[in-house]
Amino acid sequence: VNSGPYVSRRLLVVDDERIQRLIIARAVGNLGFVADAAASLDDALACLGDRAYDVVILDLSLGETDGISLLQALRDCGCDPVVIFISRLDDRIRIASMRLATAFGLRVAGSLHKPVAPAALRDMLLQTPPRPAAAPDRAVNVPTVEELTRAMHNNAIVTQFQPKVSLNDGAVVGMESLARWPRGGSAPVPPDVFIPLAERSGVIATLTFSVMRQALIACSQWRKTHPACSVAVNISPLVLTDPTLPDEIDRMLHETGLSPGALVAEITESTVIANPLAAAQILTRLRIKGISLSIDDFGTGHSSLLSLLRMPFSELKIDQSFTSQCETDPEAWKIVRATVSMARELGLSVVAEGIETNSVAERLRDIGCQTGQGWLFGRPMSEATLLAWLNEREPVTV
Amino acid sequence: MHMIHLIDHDYLAQLAEDIGDEGVHEVLGVFSEDAPGYLATLQQAYADGRLAELRRTAHALAGAARNAGLTPLGEAAYALQVALERTEPDAADVAALIRLAEASLAAIGDWNGATEAPGPEGPAATRTALI
Numbered sequence: 032v033n034s035g036p037y038v039s040r041r042l043l044v045v046d047d048e049r050i051q052r053l054i055i056a057r058a059v060g061n062l063g064f065v066a067d068a069a070a071s072l073d074d075a076l077a078c079l080g081d082r083a084y085d086v087v088i089l090d091l092s093l094g095e096t097d098g099i100s101l102l103q104a105l106r107d108c109g110c111d112p113v114v115i116f117i118s119r120l121d122d123r124i125r126i127a128s129m130r131l132a133t134a135f136g137l138r139v140a141g142s143l144h145k146p147v148a149p150a151a152l153r154d155m156l157l158q159t160p161p162r163p164a165a166a167p168d169r170a171v172n173v174p175t176v177e178e179l180t181r182a183m184h185n186n187a188i189v190t191q192f193q194p195k196v197s198l199n200d201g202a203v204v205g206m207e208s209l210a211r212w213p214r215g216g217s218a219p220v221p222p223d224v225f226i227p228l229a230e231r232s233g234v235i236a237t238l239t240f241s242v243m244r245q246a247l248i249a250c251s252q253w254r255k256t257h258p259a260c261s262v263a264v265n266i267s268p269l270v271l272t273d274p275t276l277p278d279e280i281d282r283m284l285h286e287t288g289l290s291p292g293a294l295v296a297e298i299t300e301s302t303v304i305a306n307p308l309a310a311a312q313i314l315t316r317l318r319i320k321g322i323s324l325s326i327d328d329f330g331t332g333h334s335s336l337l338s339l340l341r342m343p344f345s346e347l348k349i350d351q352s353f354t355s356q357c358e359t360d361p362e363a364w365k366i367v368r369a370t371v372s373m374a375r376e377l378g379l380s381v382v383a384e385g386i387e388t389n390s391v392a393e394r395l396r397d398i399g400c401q402t403g404q405g406w407l408f409g410r411p412m413s414e415a416t417l418l419a420w421l422n423e424r425e426p427v428t429v
Numbered sequence: 430m431h432m433i434h435l436i437d438h439d440y441l442a443q444l445a446e447d448i449g450d451e452g453v454h455e456v457l458g459v460f461s462e463d464a465p466g467y468l469a470t471l472q473q474a475y476a477d478g479r480l481a482e483l484r485r486t487a488h489a490l491a492g493a494a495r496n497a498g499l500t501p502l503g504e505a506a507y508a509l510q511v512a513l514e515r516t517e518p519d520a521a522d523v524a525a526l527i528r529l530a531e532a533s534l535a536a537i538g539d540w541n542g543a544t545e546a547p548g549p550e551g552p553a554a555t556r557t558a559l560i
Contacts, residue, residue, distance in 0.1 A: 047489070047492075048489070048492040048493060048496060049459055049463065049493065050456050050459050050460060050492075050493050050496040050497055051492065051496050053452075053455060053456060053459060054444070054447075054448060054452070054456060054496060057448040057449070057452045057455075058447055058448055061448075094485065095485075145492075145495075145496075146495050146496045148443075148447075149444070149447035149448060150447060
């Protein structure tokens with residue numbers, strides 16, 4: 032299939048209204064598209080069976096059926112078309128359809144209200160939407176508990192650091208430490224595979240303390256040149272109820288000569304906290320010591336409003352799934368704005384994760400989000416790379 | 430002479446910019462071609478009491494009329510479609526819709542005459558007479 036911008040591309044309009052099909056076919060003809068039209072689902076399936084399409088324009092209401100039932104066929108047709116929805120239905124339905132198609136792995140350029148304004152359609156066709164991130168292949172290399180404990184014993188699980196940056200002046204305000212398991216000769220084991228494995232197999236406390244030790248040692252190095260730069264360590268809910276946690280943290284802070292203010296404990300409620308009272312007790316003790324507490328991946332899993340009410344958090348991290356969609360999904364943006372506003376009311380500082388572009392960084396700064404994290408500022412890196420990065424870095428201003 | 434604009438001239442002017450005058454004539458031609466079928470189906474479905482068919486046809490007419498810039502007809506057909514989701518059809522509503530559709534078809538005929546062969550008064554004067 033030719034899909035370059037200067038050769039003719041093939042487009043399918045699926046709409047049960049003849050005049051709408053005609054207007055769209057004529058409008059896109061000026062852009063070098065060859066348009067086919069389908070008046071029903073069956074027509075559309077027949078077209079997809081015959082030809083490869085670069086773009087499919089899909090009416091959500093098709094007589095007694097609907098356009099949603101075509102999404103699976105679009106995913107499976109093998110030609111990976113860009114999808115544009117058209118509908119008279121309200122915005123929420125159009126937005127939900129776009130999300131659904133994205134979840135199907137389709138590239139969605141947008142949705143338009145009917146009758147379709149040809150100029151708006153042309154604008155949409157001139158941009159190619161990004162491909163949704165492919166789901167990682169989980170079939171390969173799922174490690175065993177024995178491999179995990181051996182890797183921990185051999186220090187094969189390493190700690191990397193990703194910067195948190197002030198959106199106002201570009202200053203580096205901290206690092207998040209992230210456990211990584213590179214495996215020589217094969218793909219690294221993703222953390223969302225080996226962390227749950229460590230939780231299930233009872234070695235999560237050992238892993239957490241190991242990462243924390245490496246993180247605090249690294250932090251004591253960079254604080255020589257960046258004294259205000261903290262380090263964040265992820266703490267599993269299963270470790271939160273470990274009564275030795277506060278003393279263990281005390282000991283490590285003492286060994287590394289760091290003040291408690293250098294440490295941020297990030298809590299993701301990946302699993303339900305079995306004993307909320309014990310967890311709240313430990314977290315309160317940590318806060319009293321001067322350690323910051325961050326609620327991680329806020330808005331996902333169990334990281335909820337109830338946790339904010341129960342636990343003495345000082346920072347809220349907006350999950351990357353909201354940040355990454357805040358320019359394309361108006362409702363994601365509303366949730367981000369409301370979250371920042373709520374955090375302000377509660378006196379929490381806010382970190383937005385998953386920032387990849389300057390325009391997203393600017394939007395977030397403009398609504399009062401102080402801190403950002405993401406590939407725009409830096410990917411997770413080793414301690415040595417990080418120290419070099421810190422020393423070379425010119426502040427990013429957004 | 431109707432006191433409402435049967436044809437949304439702003440819509441058609443914009444459409445002409447987007448798909449050309451020829452495209453607009455084709456759109457109106459398709460509407461003129463399909464509309465008698467819709468009207469016949471509306472009348473027959475009403476007479477037979479086939480409500481689903483009546484609603485479907487009102488929906489199809491609404492879509493076609495709106496896309497052709499026949500805004501009052503599009504809104505009236507849509508109103509009938511929505512009403513049929515709740516209540517029994519009303520003979521007067523169906524008859525009024527059909528009259529509006531026929532007037533709209535006549536307006537298309539005048540519009541075509543005005544744009545294809547402007548008379549001595551020019552197209553603007555002719556269009557004024559359509560409203």
